[in-house]
Amino acid sequence: MRMLKQFRSKIREINQRYGKPKIEMSKGVKFSLAVLRIYLFVLVLLMIYKFITVL
Amino acid sequence: MDFFSVLYFRFKKVWKAVRLYLVIAGPGLVVMIADNDAGGITTYAATGAKYGYHLIWFLLLLIPVAYYVQEMTVRLGAVTKRGHAEAIFESFGAFWGWFSLIDLMFVDWLTLVTEFVGMTAALSIFGIPAWITVILVVLLMSIIVLNGRYWTWEKIALGFCLLNLIYIPAAFMVNPSVSSILGQGLIPNLPGGFNNELFFLLMANIGTTIAPWMLFFQQSSVVDKGLQEKDINMGKLDTLIGSIITVVVAIFIVIVTGTLLNGAPIDDAATAARMLMKTNHYVGAFMAIGLFDAGLLGAICISLASSWAFGEIFGWAHSLNTKVKEAPWFYISFFLTLATAGVVPLIPGAPLVLITLFVQVVAVTLLPAALVFLILLLNDKKTMGEYANTPLQNTVSVIIVVLIIVLSTLYGVSALFPNLFQ
Amino acid sequence: MVTILDREFYLTEIVGRRVYLKTRSIGKLKDFVIQENAGKVPEVTHLLVHQPYGDPLLLLPWDKITLISNTEIVSEITSTEGYELNPLDNHIFLKDYILDKKILDMDDHEIEVVYDVKLLFQNDRLFVTDVDFNRFRILRRMGFKKLANYLAKYKEGSSISWLYVQPLPETIGSFEGNVKLNVLKENINDIHPVDLADILEELDGSQRMAVFNQIEPELASDTLEEVEPRVQRELIRSMEKERAAELINEMSPAQVADILSALPASEADEIIEFVDIENKQRVQQMIDKHDENIMLYSTQQIIKRPSETIVRDVINNYREVAGDMDVIMYVYVVNEENILQGVVDLRELIAAEPEQTLGEIMTDSLITLNPDDTLQDSVDMFTRYSFRAIPITDEQDVLLGVVSFHDIKGVKPRLD
Numbered sequence: 001m002r003m004l005k006q007f008r009s010k011i012r013e014i015n016q017r018y019g020k021p022k023i024e025m026s027k028g029v030k031f032s033l034a035v036l037r038i039y040l041f042v043l044v045l046l047m048i049y050k051f052i053t054v055l
Numbered sequence: 056m057d058f059f060s061v062l063y064f065r066f067k068k069v070w071k072a073v074r075l076y077l078v079i080a081g082p083g084l085v086v087m088i089a090d091n092d093a094g095g096i097t098t099y100a101a102t103g104a105k106y107g108y109h110l111i112w113f114l115l116l117l118i119p120v121a122y123y124v125q126e127m128t129v130r131l132g133a134v135t136k137r138g139h140a141e142a143i144f145e146s147f148g149a150f151w152g153w154f155s156l157i158d159l160m161f162v163d164w165l166t167l168v169t170e171f172v173g174m175t176a177a178l179s180i181f182g183i184p185a186w187i188t189v190i191l192v193v194l195l196m197s198i199i200v201l202n203g204r205y206w207t208w209e210k211i212a213l214g215f216c217l218l219n220l221i222y223i224p225a226a227f228m229v230n231p232s233v234s235s236i237l238g239q240g241l242i243p244n245l246p247g248g249f250n251n252e253l254f255f256l257l258m259a260n261i262g263t264t265i266a267p268w269m270l271f272f273q274q275s276s277v278v279d280k281g282l283q284e285k286d287i288n289m290g291k292l293d294t295l296i297g298s299i300i301t302v303v304v305a306i307f308i309v310i311v312t313g314t315l316l317n318g319a320p321i322d323d324a325a326t327a328a329r330m331l332m333k334t335n336h337y338v339g340a341f342m343a344i345g346l347f348d349a350g351l352l353g354a355i356c357i358s359l360a361s362s363w364a365f366g367e368i369f370g371w372a373h374s375l376n377t378k379v380k381e382a383p384w385f386y387i388s389f390f391l392t393l394a395t396a397g398v399v400p401l402i403p404g405a406p407l408v409l410i411t412l413f414v415q416v417v418a419v420t421l422l423p424a425a426l427v428f429l430i431l432l433l434n435d436k437k438t439m440g441e442y443a444n445t446p447l448q449n450t451v452s453v454i455i456v457v458l459i460i461v462l463s464t465l466y467g468v469s470a471l472f473p474n475l476f477q
Numbered sequence: 478m479v480t481i482l483d484r485e486f487y488l489t490e491i492v493g494r495r496v497y498l499k500t501r502s503i504g505k506l507k508d509f510v511i512q513e514n515a516g517k518v519p520e521v522t523h524l525l526v527h528q529p530y531g532d533p534l535l536l537l538p539w540d541k542i543t544l545i546s547n548t549e550i551v552s553e554i555t556s557t558e559g560y561e562l563n564p565l566d567n568h569i570f571l572k573d574y575i576l577d578k579k580i581l582d583m584d585d586h587e588i589e590v591v592y593d594v595k596l597l598f599q600n601d602r603l604f605v606t607d608v609d610f611n612r613f614r615i616l617r618r619m620g621f622k623k624l625a626n627y628l629a630k631y632k633e634g635s636s637i638s639w640l641y642v643q644p645l646p647e648t649i650g651s652f653e654g655n656v657k658l659n660v661l662k663e664n665i666n667d668i669h670p671v672d673l674a675d676i677l678e679e680l681d682g683s684q685r686m687a688v689f690n691q692i693e694p695e696l697a698s699d700t701l702e703e704v705e706p707r708v709q710r711e712l713i714r715s716m717e718k719e720r721a722a723e724l725i726n727e728m729s730p731a732q733v734a735d736i737l738s739a740l741p742a743s744e745a746d747e748i749i750e751f752v753d754i755e756n757k758q759r760v761q762q763m764i765d766k767h768d769e770n771i772m773l774y775s776t777q778q779i780i781k782r783p784s785e786t787i788v789r790d791v792i793n794n795y796r797e798v799a800g801d802m803d804v805i806m807y808v809y810v811v812n813e814e815n816i817l818q819g820v821v822d823l824r825e826l827i828a829a830e831p832e833q834t835l836g837e838i839m840t841d842s843l844i845t846l847n848p849d850d851t852l853q854d855s856v857d858m859f860t861r862y863s864f865r866a867i868p869i870t871d872e873q874d875v876l877l878g879v880v881s882f883h884d885i886k887g888v889k890p891r892l893d
Binding site for chain 2: 530532564565573577579588589590612615631650651652
């Protein structure tokens with residue numbers, strides 16, 4: 001239990017430490033990240049679809 | 056200055072550069088040669104068996120692909136003195152950080168399983184039972200890492216890299232026809248026209264050349280080795296030489312299987328080794344030793360890549376140079392990843408083929424993200440300063456990255472839906 | 478405090494020597510870190526030690542070193558902690574940055590390569606004194622030390638004092654930057670004693686000694702005459718006595734006396750013991766009795782010839798004859814009774830027809846000194862006539878000796 005608590009506080013600390021992206025959010029960066037999100041979203045959808053059809 | 060002095064001066068300068076290179080060499084060589092892991096050997100063996108020498112030209116194209124991607128990690132590591140995971144967390148925030156980290160852990164673990172599969176298969180050719188192989192490997196790797204110095208670790212890893220060159224004498228032993236290698240291999244051609252099967256194999260070759268763990272691994276090892284900005288050129292050279300060696304080794308594997316097993320259906324390298332045993336005992340043995348070595352080298356690097364990444368984020372002392380007591384979590388995570396992955400091939404009826412496919416699919420979720428992050432990070436003038444990407448470097452690396460993303464996505468999707476491209 | 482066996486050595490001899498912390502061997506000497514002192518010779522501040530098995534490089538401060546012997550270097554520290562080299566610090570590494578670099582002259586002409594660097598231990602400090610570009614040093618570096626030393630003797634003028642090295646460029650590094658001198662290629666082998674003296678006066682005590690010890694005796698002796706008395710005194714005091722003797726004997730008695738008079742009596746007595754027997758008495762007299770009779774400052778080493786000698790004969794063996802003489806720019810014409818009849822200037826001699834006799838070309842209206850005259854009289858006369866030497870004659874014109882301007886230059890008369 002204590003370990004789990006420690007672990008959670010550790011995660012929280014990491015989330016706080018890296019809360020704000022340091023890189024300058026220029027148009028290029030924003031665009032790339034957006035495309036990446038869409039790409040991953042589609043990929044996950046495909047995997048879920050495959051998972052359902054296999055079952 | 057007369058002729059003698061000029062000669063002396065030049066010689067000394069070159070000699071000094073060579074010695075400096077020998078000091079700095081390591082991360083690039085190791086990461087590139089470890090890239091020829093069990094999965095890689097299988098892919099190359101299959102390529103040779105299926106198409107003979109015809110795809111050697113394509114392998115040569117992989118030199119710049121591997122170099123331009125990995126070279127960026129050298130610059131990033133030497134300038135920021137941070138591993139890739141930490142760089143992603145810091146620059147893109149916790150969301151992308153966790154995504155990369157967990158994904159990396161997952162891919163690495165799966166890849167590690169394939170390395171163990173390769174290693175146990177390789178040694179089973181010599182009659183060694185799988186469980187002995189697994190225990191031996193886990194022990195050996197723990198000893199190497201527990202030794203507690205980056206320096207010794209690197210030298211041992213370089214020793215295994217040297218063993219990876221075993222395919223070169225093997226290729227000479229099968230007496231291939233040099234003229235047909237040059238005639239068939241060096242002229243770009245698509246044997247049998249462009250079809251689904253060929254496309255799948257080309258994608259597999261690219262997929263083994265750039266793996267997500269390589270980015271994380273090389274950047275962390277550059278940091279652990281303590282390379283500085285002034286060492287960047289040597290580090291790049293190291294990467295270039297490594298990428299040439301890795302492709303040369305791949306070509307020699309293709310030559311071996313292309314000469315002896317041309318036309319045979321090969322699913323994995325162990326089968327190839329077994330079949331080679333029948334035609335030429337020594338070449339078969341070399342193939343098996345090479346496969347074991349490739350799996351071991353891959354396992355060492357991949358498990359380290361995860362441990363380094365986790366250490367960076369959780370703030371555990373995350374260097375090979377720290378003692379076990381100072382960095383218990385670093386070593387525990389290393390050992391856990393290793394042991395759990397080692398157990399999988401021992402499970403009777405484990406879905407090993409499914410796992411291999413799964414690696415490709417999950418890798419496709421991580422690789423594009425990691426590559427995009429890499430290019431964005433290298434364009435961050437604020438931290439990279441004069442070492443940021445030049446327009447030329449950007450053009451080259453963007454083209455390469457887009458190519459890798461498209462091909463590896465198709466590869467992953469075709470692994471999900473095998474009938475899609477039929 | 479450092480105990481050191483060889484006071485001077487070459488960089489390539491010492492690099493690679495085993496380094497101990499007290500008694501524990503930790504690695505090998507890899508390099509020296511030097512610090513430039515504006516316009517002076519650089520000083521070693523740290524030793525860079527290479528540890529095996531990828532342990533970090535250590536930077537040991539010079540003042541933590543206790544012993545440098547022919548086989549080992551010992552430091553007094555016990556733990557390496559805190560002495561690791563920070564790769565970000567800006568240090569000048571002697572071997573890495575200087576050795577095997579090009580030597581350029583003032584006009585950027587490439588002269589040679591830095592084959593070695595000479596270091597000198599002085600007053601507990603280690604200085605970089607010379608850049609060696611003698612090619613035979615390569616042999617030394619390959620392990621043929623004796624052969625290298627033997628051959629090096631036959632190639633003179635192949636090292637240069639660090640004083641002539643310009644401040645190192647900002648960009649100097651493992652591969653970039655050259656060692657640039659502030660002399661021209663042509664002048665590298667004859668640096669004037671007056672210039673050297675000026676530089677010496679600028680240096681502090683141990684630096685000065687480090688540089689001065691590297692100068693060849695003849696040049697050193699000339700330089701010693703040129704420096705101001707305060708510096709003279711300091712140099713002679715800290716010099717080894719043998720070297721002092723060597724330098725003293727290169728000088729004229731007048732100059733010896735002048736220098737010795739700047740020293741306390743006890744030290745002067747010590748040094749005077751080294752002076753040649755024939756000059757010793759004169760020097761003694763000059764110092765002890767404050768005797769400034771001109772005869773003490775004169776020399777007999779002059780070229781004397783009868784008036785019927787043919788010019789060609791004089792010129793033909795001039796070189797041999799002049800070799801032993803103190804005064805060589807005049808030929809003194811005398812008869813059998815050693816009565817001075819005239820003087821022939823070297824220039825007149827060369828301009829004359831070979832068949833002429835000395836009697837035909839000599840100058841016979843002479844400016845001379847009397848044996849009773851003092852140093853002051855001669856100084857006055859030299860100022861007035863700007864001769865380079867003045868003969869001393871008695872009432873019968875018998876030639877007693879010659880005072881050379883070179884011998885009394887810089888010597889200040891105390892009596893009027």
